[in-house]
Amino acid sequence: MTTRTDLAGLLDQVSAGRMTATIATLASDPLAGRRVGSPGGAAARAWLVDHLTGLHGEVRTEDFPVRAVPQVYEAPAVTWGDRKDSHQLVFGRQLAIHPASADTADPTRGPLGLAGTDDPAGRWLVVPAEMNLFDAYRDTHGAAGLLIRRPVDAEGWQFTMLAGPDPGPLPVLTLDPDTHHVVLAAAAAGAGWLDGATPLRRDDVTGTNVLARLRQPTPGAVDLLLTAHYDGVGDHPGLRLPAASDNATGVAVVLEAARILAAGLPAGVGLSVALLDGEEVGALGSAHHATQLRAEGAAPLVINVDGAGRLDGAAAVEAGGPAHRLLALLDQAGRHTGVPLAAGPVASDNRRYGGAGLAAVGVGAGMGGYHSPADTPDKVDAATLTAIARLVVATAHLAGTAPATLPSPIGDKR
Numbered sequence: 001m002t003t004r005t006d007l008a009g010l011l012d013q014v015s016a017g018r019m020t021a022t023i024a025t026l027a028s029d030p031l032a033g034r035r036v037g038s039p040g041g042a043a044a045r046a047w048l049v050d051h052l053t054g055l056h057g058e059v060r061t062e063d064f065p066v067r068a069v070p071q072v073y074e075a076p077a078v079t080w081g082d083r084k085d086s087h088q089l090v091f092g093r094q095l096a097i098h099p100a101s102a103d104t105a106d107p108t109r110g111p112l113g114l115a116g117t118d119d120p121a122g123r124w125l126v127v128p129a130e131m132n133l134f135d136a137y138r139d140t141h142g143a144a145g146l147l148i149r150r151p152v153d154a155e156g157w158q159f160t161m162l163a164g165p166d167p168g169p170l171p172v173l174t175l176d177p178d179t180h181h182v183v184l185a186a187a188a189a190g191a192g193w194l195d196g197a198t199p200l201r202r203d204d205v206t207g208t209n210v211l212a213r214l215r216q217p218t219p220g221a222v223d224l225l226l227t228a229h230y231d232g233v234g235d236h237p238g239l240r241l242p243a244a245s246d247n248a249t250g251v252a253v254v255l256e257a258a259r260i261l262a263a264g265l266p267a268g269v270g271l272s273v274a275l276l277d278g279e280e281v282g283a284l285g286s287a288h289h290a291t292q293l294r295a296e297g298a299a300p301l302v303i304n305v306d307g308a309g310r311l312d313g314a315a316a317v318e319a320g321g322p323a324h325r326l327l328a329l330l331d332q333a334g335r336h337t338g339v340p341l342a343a344g345p346v347a348s349d350n351r352r353y354g355g356a357g358l359a360a361v362g363v364g365a366g367m368g369g370y371h372s373p374a375d376t377p378d379k380v381d382a383a384t385l386t387a388i389a390r391l392v393v394a395t396a397h398l399a400g401t402a403p404a405t406l407p408s409p410i411g412d413k414r
Contacts, residue, residue: 007336009264011337011390024247025047034230035183048230049210052273057273062211065206066205066364069162069205074237075237080192082193089179092236096160100168101159102169103170104199109193110193112126115128125143145401152179157369159372207281223299227302230276231276231279252385268399298356300358306348309340314341315334333398339390339391
C-alpha cells in the first residue's frame with residue numbers, strides 16, 4: 001500500500017490516539033512534572049530521544065546551564081488563629097510559597113499585622129490586595145514575613161511559577177482570596193497570629209534540549225523547524241503537577257506532525273524538531289538553540305506549539321521576526337483545515353526565535369489547570385489535538401508548495 005503524500009492524504013494520517021498516548025506518558029507519575037534538571041525531566045528526555053530515533057532522525061542533545069531554579073523541598077506547615085480558633089492551611093490551595101520568598105526551614109510564630117500600618121517587628125504582615133509586593137517591603141524591618149493575596153483557578157488551586165524575581169529578605173506566603181480576606185480582617189482587629197515556614201531552595205541545574213534532523217533541505221529550499229517545550233514546573237512534596245496541557249500537548253502535536261511530514265513533505269524541503277527544556281524558567285532552552293542557529297547562519301521557518309489542550313474559539317497566533325510569509329501560510333492552512341486563528345499572545349519559546357531574527361510563529365490552543373494539579377490528561381480535548389496537528393501539517397506542506405508571496409489577514413509583528 002502506498003502512503004498518500006498529497007495534503008488531504010497527510011491530514012488523514014493525524015491520530016488523536018497516538019497524541020493522547022504521548023500525553024499520558026509525559027504526564028505520568030515517574031516523570032514527576034518534568035522540572036528542568038530533575039530526574040523526571042531526564043526520564044522524559046530519554047523517552048523523547050527514543051521516540052525521535054524511531055522516526056529515523058539524526059538525534060542529539062544540547063546542554064545549557066540554568067541558575068537558581070526554585071524548588072519547594074518540604075510541604076510548608078502553616079497554621080493561623082484568632083482569639084477563638086486555629087486553622088491549618090492546605091498547601092496548594094489555601095497557601096503557596098511566593099517565588100520571591102526567602103528560604104526558611106524552621107517555622108516562625110508571630111502576631112498578624114497590616115503591611116504599611118502596624119509596627120513590623122516580629123509580625124506576619126498581611127499585604128492588602130491593592131498593595132504590590134514592592135510597596136509592602138518599604139517598612140518591614142524585623143518582620144516575620146509577608147502574606148499576600150493570590151487568585152486560584154476554577155478548581156481552587158494556586159499556580160506554580162519558576163521564573164520570577166530574585167529572592168527577597170523575608171519569607172513570603174501567598175493566600176487564596178477567601179483565606180486572605182479573613183486573615184486580613186483578623187490582622188485589622190489585632191486578634192490574629194500565624195506560625196509558618198517557607199522551605200524554598202534554589203538549585204543550579206543543567207537543562208537539555210532534544211534536537212532531531214529528519215530531512216536535509218536542498219540548497220535554497222524551505223527548511224522547517226517544529227518546536228515545543230517538554231519541561232513543566234515539577235511536582236511539589238505531596239502534590240502532583242502532571243503538566244499535561246502545558247506542554248505535553250505541544251510535544252504530542254509536534255511529534256505527530258513530524259512523523260507524518262518526515263515522509264510526506266515535497267522533495268528538498270528540510271524538517272527539524274526541537275523539544276526544548278527550561279521554558280518554565282524563562283525560555284532558556286530556546287534562547288540557547290536560537291543563538292546556535294543564528295551563529296550557524298541557519299534560517300528555518302519556526303512553528304512553536306505551546307498549549308493544545310482545549311480550543312475555545314480561535315487558536316492564538318503570535319509572530320516574530322520576518323514572519324509575513326509564514327503567517328500567510330498558517331492563515332491559508334487554517335482556512336483549509338477549518339481552524340479559526342486570531343492574533344494573540346503566545347508567551348513562549350517562539351519569542352526567543354523571533355528575537356534572534358528568525359521567522360517564527362507561536363500557536364496556542366488552550367490549557368486547563370495552569371501550573372497546578374488540575375493540569376491532567378483527562379482535561380485534554382482530543383479534537384483540539386487533532387485540529388492543531390492538522391494545522392501544523394498543512395502549514396508545513398504548503399510551505400514547500402505554495403507561492404513565495406501570500407497575503408495574510410492575521411498580521412505581521414516584526
